[in-house]
Amino acid sequence: MTDRTLDTGTAYGRPRPTHRAELTEVGAGTPMGELLRRYWHPIGLAADANATPRKVRVLGEDLILFRDGAGQPGLLYPHCAHRGASLYYGKVEARGIRCCYHGWLFAAQGHCLEQPCEPEGGRARESARQPWYPLEERYGLIWAYLGPPDRKPVLPRYECLEQLADGEMLEADDHSIGGGGPQIIDCNWLQHYENLVDPFHVVILHSSFSGTQFVEQMAVMPQVTWDVQAHSVRTLSVRKLPDGKTFRRISEAGLPTLRVIPNPRVGSYGMVESLGWILPIDDHHFRIYVVGRVKEKGDLHRMRSRLGGKLWEELTEEEHQRYPGDYEAMTSQGPIAHHSEEHLATSDRGIVMLRRLLQRQLEVVAQGGDPAGVFFDPDTPPVKFTAGNFLEG
């Protein structure tokens, strides 16, 4: 050995990275899986439930969505209770869906109505109920509840989607607007949920990296404060604009997966105009459903980011590398981000608050309680948010 200076800080010998499983994994029986199962989740557009059985994947569970001839949507376990052929190949009829293999007919709530190869249409057909989940329809979306039946809450209404101005209508979209990439995003949902309380990345990722992706005033470095509400973490970003005015932007990450994000293109100032729900497909995939007040059909869809006029799927790999967006940032954290390797800083206080809010709900559920943001009284008034873009002075 000579007395050369030793290298410090090299990657040699660093420990294997780990992630916080209790905050990220969504399968049945896991802590976060059980917490998320206490809420309703959008699992499709209303039009997705129709006479053609459709595969959906939610919280790690594969299911079949359909709509019977009477207009009733159904969400069933895919493998027929009889011998397991998939109801994806079933025939949708007036009263339910019929398995292709031996013709057992199941209603939207799983009741077996016919067993045509059995004597008397199946004397024991009552006992062969197909596992199902309750559905509701609202705001152009279909909502499912995958949790314990005795904890099923009321499907919430939201004030910002209930009060429409003249000429406004609601529109629902399933293109994962706000995800910055394809419809199905191949990383853990929490990576996107945390992105909601991180207003700083807008200044870097969406401005200096990808050109001014939104509008000029978003590129100004904001003063940021966060506070924890009953069922959300709220972010207040204050920007002094060149003209001396003050731009105040409030966004919220609502329990359990709610995007309450004012339009980053800031077309007009005012209260938030749309809501988004992150749907965890499984531990490594999510998608986003959005509902908003629009003037014209297609307005929401037109909100999808473009770079030089091109949608994400029209860009080359070289362009993705050169002009990364939310999708590239989030998915490159890994299928699940390595929490053991993070160096959180003052600009990450919102993320710390959000994790704590989730952690508290995990504890409540573990102790037999109901998490924040669920309610059981159907007369509960619509949920209010304070999010919006506001110009002052």
Add this chain to the structure above:
Amino acid sequence: MTDRTLDTGTAYGRPRPTHRAELTEVGAGTPMGELLRRYWHPIGLAADANATPRKVRVLGEDLILFRDGAGQPGLLYPHCAHRGASLYYGKVEARGIRCCYHGWLFAAQGHCLEQPCEPEGGRARESARQPWYPLEERYGLIWAYLGPPDRKPVLPRYECLEQLADGEMLEADDHSIGGGGPQIIDCNWLQHYENLVDPFHVVILHSSFSGTQFVEQMAVMPQVTWDVQAHSVRTLSVRKLPDGKTFRRISEAGLPTLRVIPNPRVGSYGMVESLGWILPIDDHHFRIYVVGRVKEKGDLHRMRSRLGGKLWEELTEEEHQRYPGDYEAMTSQGPIAHHSEEHLATSDRGIVMLRRLLQRQLEVVAQGGDPAGVFFDPDTPPVKFTAGNFLEG
């Protein structure tokens, strides 16, 4: 909590599905793997063994099939006994197959005949025998025995393939006729074997779902009885036809994987005209070899199902969903069906009998005995079946 009615029968909290490993898994050393290894299995058409080494996969084992210059077929472990290069890259010669890497030459029964880079052609070459399996050829197929040498039975003959009428010939086919899909079917072999004792699915899957896939009389709901023979489960389906006649159809599922299924197109009544053997490729894949008496070359191949004139591989995913057949029903049960979730009914009695027949053979083998359907006397007469389509009255 309000006193709303609780949802019952939902998919929440259902246990993880399981399968019966002892009936389905085929690897060496597993119960079913050892049972299946007591029988000869067809592993290729006679023409598949030729001067070009061919990869075959049987019961979870990868092997190389070839035919030496003297016409002797060989089935060898793929990795050369020397240093493991694959004999797939070998050169077939008069006396055997030569490894590409260092030229060791192996005969059909694995004897190492030459080691050209060794002094005197390898003084110890006797000790480097390549693992092999015995083969026989019959009915246009190549048969392999993968079991313990001291239990090797006689390769059976079958009466229905031995007695040819004038103008009849035998034809062998490897397109998995009867599987309703591609040549290699991606689910466990038992799903298809059980399909053989299930005459009811014909009325639903092959009639109301896919249109009249076979002939009109098959769409009539039959009266079905089953009985267990020494080495098969036999299904008798009786149909009263509109013209007052009685259509009796007998099919058999023979040990260990035998399809004894009369032509479902019922071109002419009479005894069964072809036999099929399900070859378990591994736990999640199988294929079917068929031999039949035909009038013209290609008759067997023309038996493959068509929908609107199109073969399975010519249909779109939408058409597969809308007009499912055996392939869709079987594979959608999963790579291996979830036996823990079944609700077997009276129409599934044949399946219960077949599983019991298999279960009994597993016990016999575990106790050191020989399973039903194997025999050791080369003078044993050909195996007879009673299967056929018969018209009465």
Add this chain to the structure above:
Amino acid sequence: MTDRTLDTGTAYGRPRPTHRAELTEVGAGTPMGELLRRYWHPIGLAADANATPRKVRVLGEDLILFRDGAGQPGLLYPHCAHRGASLYYGKVEARGIRCCYHGWLFAAQGHCLEQPCEPEGGRARESARQPWYPLEERYGLIWAYLGPPDRKPVLPRYECLEQLADGEMLEADDHSIGGGGPQIIDCNWLQHYENLVDPFHVVILHSSFSGTQFVEQMAVMPQVTWDVQAHSVRTLSVRKLPDGKTFRRISEAGLPTLRVIPNPRVGSYGMVESLGWILPIDDHHFRIYVVGRVKEKGDLHRMRSRLGGKLWEELTEEEHQRYPGDYEAMTSQGPIAHHSEEHLATSDRGIVMLRRLLQRQLEVVAQGGDPAGVFFDPDTPPVKFTAGNFLEG
């Protein structure tokens, strides 16, 4: 049972194959992984380090290679120390690479220089150092040291690359010349390393199988002896040529992954003209970097094997089967060769010696020592080899 002769040597009941993990697996913390981490490895051409971040994979580790505006190359752990977004999407600047997500800027040695969303550019930025590895550049390649900092040796020089004749220049190539296949070869590195001390396969694989792949004199069966040097295994192949002359060929497998192989096309006799380094990408993949003395740019690249004028990637699967080369022989041994099933013979003595040489180095490292072939004195003279093609008599 009859008294038929029993089959012997069949594949029934053979044990599951195993490999020698300590000689093959390269991950951090494994015996061979730690031994390999005591040496410098080439990880790219000098030109690969530029302003576009590049993914490289070395010894099972994913890393990002770049070159800052001052010309300094850097090799960093891919996930940003802040919140884990990949530096593959980073922007290369004068002083380092900036993460796309929140703009943290890292120097080539991982120091965090800026945290633009933090007060005062990040008061604690010193503590957020990005894991990095030291690099050096030589012979047109970039070399990395992934081992313990206190054991970092001097990057060797090699005599055969230091002494250039008039009109000669050095050329570096990354097409895995000598691997006989694509740039990335999908099997364990040891399979190729062992190939270096195996002169006999040239006579079979490269002559009788693929036609005369090299030159006629290589097809003559050689007399071979091996000896173990301080940091290599040396192979001497002596061939009596038809004209009575003696062709002596010496090649070496140097520690840890060095190819010291004279040109098998034997254009001119003399000392070895190029060196190759096998880079283990991970347990199941490797590639080869080569540096050689050439007369014209592109000479090295023109050394790639062709069959009927076609490069490996231009051949069909049928041609690969019919005319196998090193790639087919090596990869068909499996992702990692099955050492438990080998039958090593006298022609494999070089392989036995090479494994023992590796085994001894594993022991030295386990006991806290430094393996053969590393040195710490920067004034150590260039490494010499005796390899070459020589004509005598």
